[in-house]
Amino acid sequence: MIIDDYIKEVTKGMGPDQQKEVSEELKTHILDSADAIALEKNVEVNEEIIAQAISLMGTPEKLAKMYPKLDHAWKLDEIVESDMCAKCGTCAVICPNNILSFDGKPELTEECLRNGHGMCFEVCPRVSSGKYQIKIREKFTEEMYYGRGSSSGQDGGAVTTFLKHLLENDKIDGAIVVGDEYWKPVSLIVQNAEDLLKTSKSKYTISTLEALKTAGDMGLERVAIVALPCQINGLRKLQYFPYLAKHEEELGRTGKPVKLPKIEYLIGLFCTEKFDYGNMKQILEDNQIKMEDVEKFNVKKGKLRVQVDGEEKKIDLDKIELCAGCKMCRDFDAEMADVSIGSVGSPVGYSTIIIRTPKGQEIKEALELEEGVKPEEIERLRQFKLKRFQKELQRRKEDEEFISFYWASDYAGVASRADGTYFIRIRAKPAGWYEAQEIKEILNVAEEFGARIKMTNRGAYELHDITGFDVEEVVTRLNTLGLVTGSEGPLVRATLACPGKENCGSGLIDTTAICKTIEERFMEKPTPYKFKIAVSGCPNKCMRPQIHDAGIAGIKYPQTNEDECNGCGRCSEVCKVEAINIRGETSYTNYDICVGCGKCMTACPHNARETKEEGFMLYIGGKAGRELVQGFSTKVETVDEVTDYIDSVLKVYNKYADKPQRERLASTIKRIGQTKFINEVKEGL
Numbered sequence: 128m129i130i131d132d133y134i135k136e137v138t139k140g141m142g143p144d145q146q147k148e149v150s151e152e153l154k155t156h157i158l159d160s161a162d163a164i165a166l167e168k169n170v171e172v173n174e175e176i177i178a179q180a181i182s183l184m185g186t187p188e189k190l191a192k193m194y195p196k197l198d199h200a201w202k203l204d205e206i207v208e209s210d211m212c213a214k215c216g217t218c219a220v221i222c223p224n225n226i227l228s229f230d231g232k233p234e235l236t237e238e239c240l241r242n243g244h245g246m247c248f249e250v251c252p253r254v255s256s257g258k259y260q261i262k263i264r265e266k267f268t269e270e271m272y273y274g275r276g277s278s279s280g281q282d283g284g285a286v287t288t289f290l291k292h293l294l295e296n297d298k299i300d301g302a303i304v305v306g307d308e309y310w311k312p313v314s315l316i317v318q319n320a321e322d323l324l325k326t327s328k329s330k331y332t333i334s335t336l337e338a339l340k341t342a343g344d345m346g347l348e349r350v351a352i353v354a355l356p357c358q359i360n361g362l363r364k365l366q367y368f369p370y371l372a373k374h375e376e377e378l379g380r381t382g383k384p385v386k387l388p389k390i391e392y393l394i395g396l397f398c399t400e401k402f403d404y405g406n407m408k409q410i411l412e413d414n415q416i417k418m419e420d421v422e423k424f425n426v427k428k429g430k431l432r433v434q435v436d437g438e439e440k441k442i443d444l445d446k447i448e449l450c451a452g453c454k455m456c457r458d459f460d461a462e463m464a465d466v467s468i469g470s471v472g473s474p475v476g477y478s479t480i481i482i483r484t485p486k487g488q489e490i491k492e493a494l495e496l497e498e499g500v501k502p503e504e505i506e507r508l509r510q511f512k513l514k515r516f517q518k519e520l521q522r523r524k525e526d527e528e529f530i531s532f533y534w535a536s537d538y539a540g541v542a543s544r545a546d547g548t549y550f551i552r553i554r555a556k557p558a559g560w561y562e563a564q565e566i567k568e569i570l571n572v573a574e575e576f577g578a579r580i581k582m583t584n585r586g587a588y589e590l591h592d593i594t595g596f597d598v599e600e601v602v603t604r605l606n607t608l609g610l611v612t613g614s615e616g617p618l619v620r621a622t623l624a625c626p627g628k629e630n631c632g633s634g635l636i637d638t639t640a641i642c643k644t645i646e647e648r649f650m651e652k653p654t655p656y657k658f659k660i661a662v663s664g665c666p667n668k669c670m671r672p673q674i675h676d677a678g679i680a681g682i683k684y685p686q687t688n689e690d691e692c693n694g695c696g697r698c699s700e701v702c703k704v705e706a707i708n709i710r711g712e713t714s715y716t717n718y719d720i721c722v723g724c725g726k727c728m729t730a731c732p733h734n735a736r737e738t739k740e741e742g743f744m745l746y747i748g749g750k751a752g753r754e755l756v757q758g759f760s761t762k763v764e765t766v767d768e769v770t771d772y773i774d775s776v777l778k779v780y781n782k783y784a785d786k787p788q789r790e791r792l793a794s795t796i797k798r799i800g801q802t803k804f805i806n807e808v809k810e811g812l
Contacts, residue, residue, distance in 0.1 A: 129177055129742060130157055136187035141194070141236065149194050157181060173799050201235040202243035209529035210451035211253045214401075215354075216335040217361030218247035221387070223379025228350035229335050251515050252360035253452070255370045257534040261363050264370070266651045267372035271505075274497035283653040285468050285494055286353055286394060292493030293351055294319065299391055300347040302759035303338045303354075314338035316345070319335065336362075337631055343386040351392035356458035359395045363463045366390055370617050370655075373788035391433045392486050397459020397469025398477075399508060400444075400453040400765050414438065425470070454519040457534060472504040479505065492602035492709040524596060532595030538602045539651065541614035549598050550591045552583070553605060554613040554650070557642035558662070559586025568608045570776060576601055585623045585659075587614055603613035617656050617788055619777075623667045624662040630680070634664030635725055637679030637741070641766055648770050654777060655784035666722040666744070673757045675705040676792045677773050678746035680760070686739035687714050726768055742770055747776055747808075748796045756793040759801060775811035779804060 134153050138146040155251040160170075160180035165172045167610075182189055190349050206212050212232060214444055219227040227239045227247060236245065248254060257806050276288025290302045301318045314337045336358060342350055352362060364371055367388075376384035408418050423434040429443040461467040466480060466487035473479040479500050482488055490496075523530050533548075545571050553569065569588050573580050578590040593601055602612050614621040622645050625631065627638030649660070659671040663680040672678020685698075694712035699705075706720035707727060714727075714736075723744070728736040742764035749758030761768055776792070783804075784795045796804045 129174060129181065130154060133157075133181050133187060134611075137191050137194075142366065145194070145237075153190075157184070160184075190729075197239050199235045200242040201239065202248045203233070203254075203521025204243075205529055206251060206531060207232055207234075207254050207764070211455055211529065211533075213253050213357035213361075213447050213456065214450055215252060215357040215361045215453045217252070217338070217358065218249050219363060219364065220336045220340050221246045221250055221377075223377055223383070224386045228276040229337070235370035235629045239616045246368070246372070247693065249372040250361055250364045253531055253533050254456070255371075255531075255533050256360060257358075257367065258363045258463065258534075258537040259371055259539050259541075260536070260618075260653070261367050263651060264367060264486050267462075268484045271500040271502060272480045272498060273477045273500050274480055274494040275498040276494055285480060285490075286396075289394065289466070289468075289490050289493045290317070290351060291647055293392065293489075298489070299349045299351045301342055301350050303336065303342060303352040304352055305353065316347070316350075317346075339387060340385060340785075342388050342774075345408060345658060347388045349387045349391045351394060352390060352462075353394045353396065354464075355396055355398045355401065356461040356463070357398075357452075357456060359393050359461045359464045359637050360458070361520050362390060362393055362699060367785040369789075370653075375786065375789075392466075392489075393464045395467040397460050397471055397508075398411070399512060400456075401450045402447045407447055410442060414440065414442055419592070419737050432499040454515060457513055457516045459512045460505060462496075472501040474682060481505075510728055528795060530595065532598065535595060535598045536596065538612060540615045541575070541598055541602065544563070544591065544613055548591070549593045549595060549599065550589050551593055551601055551605070551612055552580075552615050553584050553588045553590075554611045554624075555583070556637040557622065557646055558624035558627065565610065567610075568610065569605075572601060572604055572608075585614070585621050587621055594653050611650075614650050618653060619658045619660065622646060622660045623670050623675075625661075625664050625666040631664055633667055633724070633726070634681065635741070636662075636664050638662045638664050638681075641679065641769070644727055644766055644770060649773065649777075651748075652777065655787045656789070658777070658780075658792065660773070666724045671751070672749075673746045673760070674749040674755060675738075675746065675758070676749065677776060678749060678758060679769055680744045680746070681741075682744050683725035683728065683741040684718070684721060684723045684739045685716055685725065685728050685736045687716070688735045688737050691733050691735035692731075693730065693733060693735075697730050697732055701726045745769060745772055747772075748793045748801075748804075750791050750793040754793075758793070759805070771812055772808070775808045778811055781806045782807075 137153060138149050141149060157177065157180050157502045161172050162178045164179055165176050169174075170176065203218060214232055216229050216233065218233050219229040219503070223246075224239070225237060226235060228234050228236050228629060230688050267600065274285060276284035293299045294302065301316050304315050304317055314335050316338045336352070336354070339350070339352065354362065369375060378384055411418055411421070411433065416433060420435050421433055431444055431447060433440045433442065435562050460469065460481055462483070462664040464487070466482050467481055467485045470477075471479055480490060480494070480496055482490065505800050522528065535543070535549055539551055540554065542552075543549055558567075569580065569590075572578070573590055576590070576593060582592055590601065605612055622642045624638040625644045626634065628634030628636055629639070645660060645662075658676045658679045661672045661675040661679070663672050663678070665681050667681055670678070672680050692713050694709050694714060696709045696714070698714050699707040699709055703724070704720050704722055704728070706717045706722075708715050708717065712798040714719075723740075728738065742762060744760055746758035746760050747762050748756065750756045761772075763772060780792050780795055783799050784790050
């Protein structure tokens with residue numbers, strides 16, 4: 128038993144293959160040494176002799192250094208080794224093969240069949256934030272209050288009280304929180320209100336999320352998680368993984384993804400930085416403070432405030448080793464959380480509560496909240512982190528160090544190019560009309576930042592070859608000029624339209640006005656996959672509305688005023704589909720052939736062709752690309768009916784699409800059946 132415990136300590140950071148090899152080697156060596164000691168003493172090998180043999184080998188930590196860990200190719204190596212890593216631990220949590228360890232930083236412990244080209248890379252908040260796509264789905268807002276809970280805890284116990292409320296009201300099966308062993312953060316699962324009190328301290332050193340995986344193994348289905356900003360970002364990416372990665376969860380060697388509970392609530396903590404635990408412990412010892420004697424930590428005005436025996440001692444933060452990845456962090460108040468909690472901006476003994484989502488609103492049921500938070504104090508620390516980030520970014524740029532530009536995905540319409548630069552798409556103006564000044568502004572920005580300009584087939588401008596250093600400034604500049612970036616990703620794309628009746632002789636409808644109405648209602652609305660809308664001014668369908676997710680074509684069907692018609696035949700001559708016959712002194716329309724283009728009414732020299740029916744032909748569920756699908760059609764009379772119909776389509780699509788970023792509307796309709804889909808859409812009108 129003593130041998131097994133010793134070997135376990137030596138090999139705990141190794142992968143399974145290396146563990147097996149080293150364990151066999153060590154066991155043989157220890158037993159050979161014990162035999163030699165027993166022979167010399169002329170006794171039998173026993174526990175005491177084995178312990179003596181082990182003692183001659185040194186401490187497990189010392190011996191482990193003699194066995195360097197095997198290097199394995201991993202796509203995240205560049206993030207980790209360049210100190211871009213936030214050390215949030217999300218990658219280790221979602222590995223379906225359990226081959227990622229986290230001991231201060233993530234590390235691949237054995238060969239990955241994908242070399243890390245999987246979920247670990249895709250959920251990493253330092254690869255990309257995914258912030259824009261996530262925020263439009265969560266409909267983020269920002270409300271600030273302060274309050275204190277009924278439970279004891281850091282700064283009024285607001286976190287503890289909210290978690291207690293969620294547990295007692297059966298909103299969650301458990302909470303993932305950070306406990307501690309002498310202030311060393313340990314990931315814990317709490318399933319009852321009493322145990323919450325044992326975790327209600329603030330920790331400022333690197334922690335993990337390993338309890339989330341344990342909760343899944345335990346069979347918990349719904350959890351709340353209390354975490355730092357970087358962890359919140361990783362967990363949000365995990366929640367919206369299919370929308371960001373464009374595929375389903377990675378399967379492990381068992382053929383199954385990692386089993387995790389549903390994350391119901393994300394509770395973020397204010398954070399300026401986190402520290403290395405070993406270094407922090409040493410600094411405390413240098414100040415004659417034992418870690419186990421600490422009652423409370425707090426960070427304020429550049430000082431680590433340590434409470435021991437009711438007395439507060441202050442230590443300069445710059446003396447404590449900062450997690451290198453924190454220098455590249457831009458988030459102070461966990462802006463991706465449902466609700467963020469911290470002490471900044473509130474009276475002493477109270478917590479500041481920042482509510483951002485409907486889930487976060489539920490904290491009002493647990494705490495009495497008051498207005499009066501000082502937002503300038505929160506903004507001051509936001510700016511502190513941003514300035515530190517900008518300083519580190521400039522240093523890395525000058526030293527030519529690796530930078531991932533993860534924050535580029537904070538913004539709409541930004542995507543990476545194959546050469547490592549970015550393009551920024553400006554959402555097309557309604558019907559593709561631009562003022563001359565707007566074109567000049569686009570040209571000016573392109574010239575200033577050395578960009579090439581591409582015109583898309585939906586009438587949008589794209590600026591290409593933008594460096595990661597310039598993305599944020601370019602987007603901000605364009606938005607300031609009234610040029611909205613966007614129309615990229617799983618959302619309602621810019622509406623495509625022909626010139627319409629105001630500009631084309633064949634046009635029957637004002638396409639620009641319709642586009643404006645559609646844009647006002649659906650612009651950047653999140654969808655399971657890209658959702659494209661096209662408007663054609665007449666049945667010529669120049670914009671191919673029938674092969675769009677939603678397409679509109681203007682229609683106008685004729686009828687003959689027999690009192691005015693003399694059978695001259697002019698209407699028949701201009702009819703492109705030969706739907707008009709002249710019999711005697713009257714023209715007759717074959718409505719089985721007529722497409723409703725209205726040309727005969729315009730051409731009639733006697734005004735004998737009048738409007739029988741007009742409005743729109745609406746097409747739903749078309750698509751182009753690898754597969755060509757023509758959407759089903761229905762007639763509607765008004766623009767309001769058009770937008771209501773599209774709105775209902777989107778709701779049914781969101782309800783049934785089970786493969787985000789992989790299943791277009793046409794595929795969803797095909798899978799559940801057109802009749803069922805249409806009936807549900809009509810029920811929703």
